Amino acid sequence: MRPRIAITTWRRPLPTFVAERTLLHTLADEYVTCVRDVGGLPLLVPHVRxxxxxxxxxxxxxxxxxxxGGDVDPASYGAANVASKDVDPEADTSELALLRCARRRRVPTLAICRGMQLAVVAAGGTLLQEIGRPGGVHEPISNDPDAVIGARHPVEVLDDTRLAAIFGAGTRTVNTIHHQAVDDLPAGLRVTAVAPDGVIEAVEPVDDPWPLLAVQWHPEKLEGADRMLFEAFVALARDAIRPVVAATP
Incomplete structure (x- = not known):
């Protein structure tokens, strides 16, 4: 049986054939493709209440x-908005609820970019609202879409972590699509990958059986070894498959 993978969506107004602007729940196709290609059954989930x-x-x-998706609303971690963009408090509320329930229920979870930041906030952590520095490891986000997608930087995967079990410990190259990062890491989470400028690039639970894989970069937009992250995640979900009970007629 293929493991069923719930994937969060991002709500945005877009032109459609029925109205000039329609509010849609959207998702980049790469997420669906990556989950499907490694044996998962992707199921898109709108906001939950x-x-x-x-x-x-x-x-x-x-x-x-x-x-x-967009930046996490700083109000979610008790801060004023000084550099956050494209915030959606309803999306934050939805995804924080899903993450907290997933942790309580020990549901295998893959959290990507904004998802990792929300996993940190859900556990009581905070975020840096702007990390871009000209000439630094993390440059300010460019207005050129091709430059954003093409930006790369190195990260160090730490030994004796879930991430090291997937990729091996040591340096690897990832994409640079984020302009925010973890500030205060809460108790209960530990760093599993870090950039040369000290930016936390991946986290996992400490002394907690919750199977969480959380990375700051976008593995769905990379080829090769990064697909192993999806393979590992879907394998965890496959191990967690629960039988589906048919409804009684």
Whole structure:
């Protein structure tokens, strides 16, 4: 049986054939492709309204993928907005509920970019709202889409971590699409990869059986070894498959 993977979506107004602008729940195709290509069954999930709906979603799936999107509203971690863009408090509320329920239920979870930041916030951490420095490891985000997608930087994967079990410990190159990062890392999470400028690039739980893989970069936009992250995640979800009970006529 293919593991069912819930993938969060990002809500945005877009032109459609029925109206000039329609509010749609959207998702980059790479997420769907990466999950499907390694044997998962991708299921797109709109915003949930609280933990009761989050639990209902997780009842129906074997894994949770929290995808990238706009910046996390600083109000979610008790800060004023000084550099955050494209915030959506309703999206934050939805994905924080899904992450908290996933942790409580130990649902295998892959959190990417914004998803990793939300996993940190859900555990009580905070974020840096702007890390871009001209000439630095993390340059300011360019207005040129090709430059954004093409930007790369090295990260050091730390030994004796879940990430090292996937990629091996040591230096690897990842993409640079984010302009925010973890500031205060809460107790219960530990660093598993770091950039040369000290930016935290991946985290995992400490002394917690929750199977969380959380990375700051976008593996769905990379080829080769990064697909192993999806393979590892879907394998965790496959191990967690629960039988589906047919409804009684």
């Amino acid at each position: 609280g933990e009761q709906e989050a639990d209902a979603v997780l009842d129906a799936v074997d894994g949770l993928l929290v995808a990238g």
